Amino acid sequence: MDWSIMEQKCQNVSSVLKLDEPLDALYLLKQFNWNPQTILNEYNKDPSSFVKSYFSDDNNNNSKKTSPVNKTSLVSYLNIFNENKLTSLASHSFAIKSNELEACCQICYCAKSGQEMMALEQCGHLFCVDCWKMHFESLVNNASGHFFECMQTKCSVVAGKNFVLECLKTSDVNLMERYKNLVVNDLINESEDLQVCPGEIHSVKGNSQFSTPRTHVANTGIRLTSTVTSTPTVSFTFKTESPEPAETVSQKCDSVVWLQSKPGAKRVMCTNCDTQFCFLCATPYHAPNNCSTIRKWNLKCQDDSETRNYLLVHTQDCPKCKVCIEKNGGCSHMTCNRCKHEFCWVCGNDWKTHGPTYDCNRYKGNPEQDTAREALNRYTHYYHRWINHSNSLKFEKALRQQCLLKIQHKIMNKEGGTLVDWEFLIEAVDVLTRARYTLQYTYPYAYYLDNNETKMLFENIQAELEREVENLSHSLEKVNLNDKFNIRIQMSIVEKRRRTFTATSISMTTELDLPKDILDLEDWSALGQGTSKVADYQIKMHNYIRALYSTVKKRV
Amino acid sequence: MSNLLPTRILKETQRLMQEPVPGISAIPDESNAKYFHVIILGPSESPYEGGSFKLELYLPDEYPMAPPKVRFMTKIYHPNIDKLGRICLDILKDKWSPALQIRTVLLSIQALLSAPNPDDPLDNQVANQWKINESEAIKTAKEWTKKYAVDSN
Numbered sequence: 001m002d003w004s005i006m007e008q009k010c011q012n013v014s015s016v017l018k019l020d021e022p023l024d025a026l027y028l029l030k031q032f033n034w035n036p037q038t039i040l041n042e043y044n045k046d047p048s049s050f051v052k053s054y055f056s057d058d059n060n061n062n063s064k065k066t067s068p069v070n071k072t073s074l075v076s077y078l079n080i081f082n083e084n085k086l087t088s089l090a091s092h093s094f095a096i097k098s099n100e101l102e103a104c105c106q107i108c109y110c111a112k113s114g115q116e117m118m119a120l121e122q123c124g125h126l127f128c129v130d131c132w133k134m135h136f137e138s139l140v141n142n143a144s145g146h147f148f149e150c151m152q153t154k155c156s157v158v159a160g161k162n163f164v165l166e167c168l169k170t171s172d173v174n175l176m177e178r179y180k181n182l183v184v185n186d187l188i189n190e191s192e193d194l195q196v197c198p199g200e201i202h203s204v205k206g207n208s209q210f211s212t213p214r215t216h217v218a219n220t221g222i223r224l225t226s227t228v229t230s231t232p233t234v235s236f237t238f239k240t241e242s243p244e245p246a247e248t249v250s251q252k253c254d255s256v257v258w259l260q261s262k263p264g265a266k267r268v269m270c271t272n273c274d275t276q277f278c279f280l281c282a283t284p285y286h287a288p289n290n291c292s293t294i295r296k297w298n299l300k301c302q303d304d305s306e307t308r309n310y311l312l313v314h315t316q317d318c319p320k321c322k323v324c325i326e327k328n329g330g331c332s333h334m335t336c337n338r339c340k341h342e343f344c345w346v347c348g349n350d351w352k353t354h355g356p357t358y359d360c361n362r363y364k365g366n367p368e369q370d371t372a373r374e375a376l377n378r379y380t381h382y383y384h385r386w387i388n389h390s391n392s393l394k395f396e397k398a399l400r401q402q403c404l405l406k407i408q409h410k411i412m413n414k415e416g417g418t419l420v421d422w423e424f425l426i427e428a429v430d431v432l433t434r435a436r437y438t439l440q441y442t443y444p445y446a447y448y449l450d451n452n453e454t455k456m457l458f459e460n461i462q463a464e465l466e467r468e469v470e471n472l473s474h475s476l477e478k479v480n481l482n483d484k485f486n487i488r489i490q491m492s493i494v495e496k497r498r499r500t501f502t503a504t505s506i507s508m509t510t511e512l513d514l515p516k517d518i519l520d521l522e523d524w525s526a527l528g529q530g531t532s533k534v535a536d537y538q539i540k541m542h543n544y545i546r547a548l549y550s551t552v553k554k555r556v
Numbered sequence: 557m558s559n560l561l562p563t564r565i566l567k568e569t570q571r572l573m574q575e576p577v578p579g580i581s582a583i584p585d586e587s588n589a590k591y592f593h594v595i596i597l598g599p600s601e602s603p604y605e606g607g608s609f610k611l612e613l614y615l616p617d618e619y620p621m622a623p624p625k626v627r628f629m630t631k632i633y634h635p636n637i638d639k640l641g642r643i644c645l646d647i648l649k650d651k652w653s654p655a656l657q658i659r660t661v662l663l664s665i666q667a668l669l670s671a672p673n674p675d676d677p678l679d680n681q682v683a684n685q686w687k688i689n690e691s692e693a694i695k696t697a698k699e700w701t702k703k704y705a706v707d708s709n
Contacts, residue, residue, distance in 0.1 A: 107620055107654045109567040125655075135654055138621035153653040153660075 005194070005256050006161070006184055107131040107151060118167070120159055125152040132167040140168075140179050188256065195268075198282045199253040199275025287438065287502050289445045297444035301383065319348050382447040389440035392473075396436060399476065400429045417481050424484055424491075428476055431491045435469050435498045442501065465497045561589055564620060568658050580662050582613065590615040594626075594662060598705065599670040603697035604632070607705025611641075611665070613658065623652035624661060633693075633700040635674040635683035643668070644678035 032038040103117050104110070105128035112128045119126040127135075131151065136159075139148050148164060150157045161183060168176045188194045253273040267285045269276045277284055281291040289297070315326050320341035325334065327345055334345050342351040407422040409415075442462050449455040472490045479487065569589070572582050579599070585591040594611040598604030610629040616622050626648060628641030636644040647656060647664055677683030686693040 107564065108562065109564045127655075131654065134621050138618055149653075151654045153655045155653075 005258065006180070006187060009187065103128075105131055107135075120150055120157050120163060123150050123152065123155050123157040125150050125155060125157075127151055129167065133171060136164050136167050136179070137171055137175060140175055140182070184256075193259045195257050195259070195279050195282050197253045197255045197257055197270040197273065197275055198277055198284075199270055199273040200250040201253050201273045202250045285437075286441050286444075289441055289448075293448050294441070294444060297447065300379070301386075316345065316348065319343050319350075379447070382443045386440055386443040389436055389443070393433065393436050393440065396429060396433045396473075400426065400433070403429055403476075421481060421484070424488055425476070425479060428472065428487050428491050431495050432469065432472050432476065435465065435472075435494045438498050438502060439465055439469055461497070461501050465494070465501050468494045468497055565590065565615060572659060577659060577663060580666060582658060582662060590619075592658070596662065596666055596669070598701060599666060602670045603694045604634075604669050604701050604705070607701035609669075609705055613662075615658075620654040620656075623648050623656075624658060626661065626665065631700060631704040633682060633697040634669070635672050635677045635679060635686045636668060638679045642678065644676060 032042065101114050103112055103114055103126065105112050105117065105126075107127050108131050110128065116128050116130075117126045118129055118132055135151050136148055148159045149155065150159065164179060165176065168179060188196060253270060253275065255270055255272040257268060257270055257279070259268065259279055266279050267276055267287075268279045275284075278286055278291065281295065283291075283294060283298070286294040315324050317323065318325050318336040318339060318341055320343075321336060321339040323336065323338045325336060327334070333342065333351055335342050343349060344351055403425050407419070407425060410417055410422065411419060439462070442458075442465075446455065446458060446462065449458060468490065472487070472494050475483065475487060475490060569584055576582075579597040580594070582592045582594045585593060592613040592615075594613050596609050596611060598607040598609065607630075609632060612627050612629055614625045616625060626643055628637055628643065630641075632641070638644075643665060645664060645668060647653075647661065672686060674683040674686035682693070685696070
């Protein structure tokens with residue numbers, strides 16, 4: 001985890017409040033959801049009451065100690081009032097030490113020199129450094145949050161991070177790291193604009209050049225891509241990497257991504273490991289599903305897939321009482337443990353019917369299936385397609401490499417075409433990959449859709465996209481320069497369909513109007529008016545949208 | 557073992573023996589200086605008046621960073637004390653502060669006997685009885701005191 005982000009956040013507060021020195025603003029930040037801007041807004045609304053409510057007043061110090069940031073420190077920082085006694089405090093804002101020559105610590109009852117006694121500036125309860133250290137060590141080990149209170153009974157002043165770190169500096173290094181992690185974890189969990197990258201960094205074994213996790217700030221690091229309207233960019237370099245690298249080790253990326261635009265569910269890319277993920281839930285990007293749907297789906301997949309396979313291979317439901325039965329012997333004559341029903345494992349019929357008229361070798365279609373198994377089958381249907389696309393995606397990664405090699409080969413051997421001529425191929429693979437990705441994520445979405453008109457419409461669009469994706473995928477396998485025009489058209493169709501699809505499925509769930517760029521079919525004509533395929537598609541698009549609108553209207 | 561005891565525990569024990577709190581006695585075990593045999597006398601004007609209640613108190617290794625563990629050995633009818641003698645008291649849990657001592661903990665327990673708090677119950681049955689019919693509950697508490705806390709000493 002990255003401690004520097006914590007420092008940066010605190011510095012932000014200081015700069016927002018125009019403080020000369022960085023304030024140990026942990027508590028203040030926490031109060032305002034770690035958002036310096038909110039602090040400023042609150043402060044600007046009514047500076048005096050802000051100071052009153054969030055910074056303890058010197059005069060009332062004994063009566064109320066709930067506000068852990070001392071007014072005096074803010075006042076001195078802000079230079080609002082000119083009080084002489086405050087200047088001395090500013091020099092060491094986090095702790096005060098006793099001026100006495102000798103003192104007795106009220107925790108360990110040991111005699112200590114004044115230099116060994118420390119107190120939080122805000123409350124002034126003096127205890128010895130060793131006790132403070134033990135106190136924080138014990139709190140870090142129990143790890144419940146990071147707001148560590150003063151040791152004095154009924155004193156709820158929270159120790160700032162600088163104070164805690166000062167006390168822990170002689171402890172185990174791990175302990176200090178753990179404290180920092182506690183703080184940063186809390187910061188990330190509570191901040192809307194921070195997220196931990198879920199990706200992994202792969203590197204060749206032996207060559208442990210992991211880049212250390214770091215924070216990406218928008219202007220230096222992170223590339224932000226907006227959700228639906230991202231324009232495809234092509235970037236490729238002629239690096240002859242073998243598609244299957246040597247033995248690799250992977251490590252969690254764990255970089256902290258700091259979003260500089262409005263937070264929400266959107267696609268972001270980590271510049272440390274190039275993982276694309278949904279910013280809101282830190283899982284692989286999952287349009288058209290919303291975060292809760294994909295979470296449900298992933299949980300289901302984890303739970304079910306293995307169990308499902310086992311159940312399918314080893315068990316059947318009792319035809320009478322529907323209890324799930326596992327076969328534990330070779331004979332097909334089964335007796336249900338629960339209802340004592342006797343049946344044939346092969347055909348599922350009552351065993352009594354097996355006699356002279358034995359006919360379970362004959363295929364008679366599937367008799368009435370019980371609901372539990374049907375639910376399982378339904379899930380299997382979607383899961384199978386989901387996994388299938390996921391596997392195809394892996395092949396497409398290899399395909400991109402192959403295409404790069406192919407282009408390189410063609411150009412080097414002067415077999416026709418220049419780099420510009422062949423550019424379309426890489427673009428096409430990228431379009432294909434994107435579309436396949438979207439397609440993969442439409443299956444969980446469909447699984448959770450109710451069986452109604454909307455679902456029919458959805459499945460129609462899904463089928464269209466799937467067909468076009470397979471077409472493009474097929475065309476790319478044996479491509480040459482003459483296909484350039486056709487491929488470009490196919491690409492456009494796939495990309496358009498993909499966008500339509502994401503947009504429509506999002507509007508299905510949110511019942512919003514369709515985004516304008518879907519209704520705007522103008523740019524289709526530019527693609528090639530002569531092509532019947534495009535014209536055909538245009539008509540179909542019109543029909544879809546009309547149909548979709550009528551469903552939306554009905555629902556409203 | 558005892559010569560390795562932290563100064564804090566030694567001094568606390570000394571003071572407990574030299575200036576005992578009225579109505580409370582705490583004596584360290586002969587073989588384990590971190591284990592105390594405690595007797596608290598029922599506060600006057602409470603249903604526990606006249607009874608003497610045995611408790612055990614143990615100082616964990618992290619003490620004073622972690623609270624002492626205290627348990628009633630004598631059966632007692634109280635909404636914040638359960639059948640096993642465990643006590644529901646904030647300073648024994650999340651409100652513990654290293655500045656508190658054995659002495660203050662025992663004083664708090666004594667105060668808890670004077671002022672039961674059925675709104676923050678440990679034993680739901682007792683707490684309900686306390687809320688629904690307080691006089692009946694107090695009667696039961698007095699009976700239990702007579703039965704378990706008077707003869708045993």
